[in-house]
Amino acid sequence: MSGTIAARLKALGITLPEAPAPAANYVPWVRSGDMVYISGQISQGAEGLIKGKLGADMDVAAGAAAARACALSILAQAQAACGGDLDRLVRLVKITGFVNSTPDFTDQPKVVNGASDLLVEVLGDAGRHARSAVSAASLPLGVAVEIEAIVEIR
Template identity: 60%
Template sequence: MTVEARLTELGIVLPAPAKALANYVPFVKSGHLMSISGQLPIDAEGLRKGKVGADLSTEEAAIAARMCAINIIAQIKAACDGDLERVQRIVKLGGFVNCIDGFEQQPQVVNGASDLMVEVFGDKGRHSRSAVGVNALPLNAPVEIDALVEIA
């Protein structure tokens, strides 16, 4: 099954890739590696906001992380001229969770993104990652995720 077919099966319609909000680019290709800048949980309803453990539950934050992963895939598609079959491997995800002091469920939050990568790319979606708690993120987003991807 193609990546596009998996997306359709999952009911996911990729959004237009987000533009940079500051002095950076959405992605950089170097050889067969591509770095995707941090993506926020933005969809047709707008940006999800809040601090995990106060404004959002772990489960709500995991949904936000999934939204970040959808936006990562949109950036990958743009960088690969529309051909998601060029993805050889999701190498790494970096997850940042805007959370209250003492919150320890960052891995469960970032699983929202990790699980989607495996659902969409199969074994090519298995990756290394970090899941870090932070005291703030841009625009008061609850989660931000970046990626390193190997492409053909």
Template identity: 60%
Template sequence: MAANPETRLTELGITLPVPAAAVANYVPSVLTGSLLFVSGQLPLENGKAAVVGRLGDNVTIEDGVRAARLCGLNLLAQARAACDGDLNRVKRLVRMTAFVAGTPDFFDQPKVVNGASDLMVEVLGEAGRHARVAVGVAALPLNVAVEIEAIFEIA
């Protein structure tokens, strides 16, 4: 039986944030056919960057995992908004692309991004298992530690 994302959020005690508005010349998401492309989401909490800096420097792996989870919450918030307020329209998470700001010798991007991947499985069940890319980068907007974009299949 497929997970009911709205019910799972309640069971997990998760309240999704208000979806962030675009801050440049792009839109938060694009729905084409049955695919929903959600623009890169930052680890925002209460509208502010919650985890800033670079892994391997001033951000621990635990803080990086938290940042990735926050990105995941913001991805779900954008998906819900694009689905007219109903996450139950999400058939599956197809792919996430994650960017982790780190020092040149930081190599644990996959551990960090598990913060978002684990959240997606918690909320979406089997439909939350996805293809994924975890890339190390030198810097991200607002000096955040993680940014993640996603592609969802929508009913």
């Protein structure tokens, strides 16, 4: 992973995780033309799954950190789709964030900002994206956040 984005990651002190393997019968990403559709990436870090329910046992800051972890996995999947060279990424088109939250929790956008902020910090203007941030009654394995993405590559 050499190039401008690799240098930016290094300057930010960020090491991408290995692209997570699928947990069921699906592929981690699909390329169609110049578009890559990245399957939902669940919140996980070096210590394992980041679990919780926003509005019950997790606050917005912890939720945003979980979303940031999802964004790192999105970048790892994008790197895999680009054959290891993230400089082939033209732009992040859209993300959809699912937040495991109580019915009365309404700060899903603030949680998903954890991912959006990181992606813009790493990718600059190419990281500015359309997005949705929605509530989910539960998510796989009890994780706090799941985010899928669409990216354009060359």
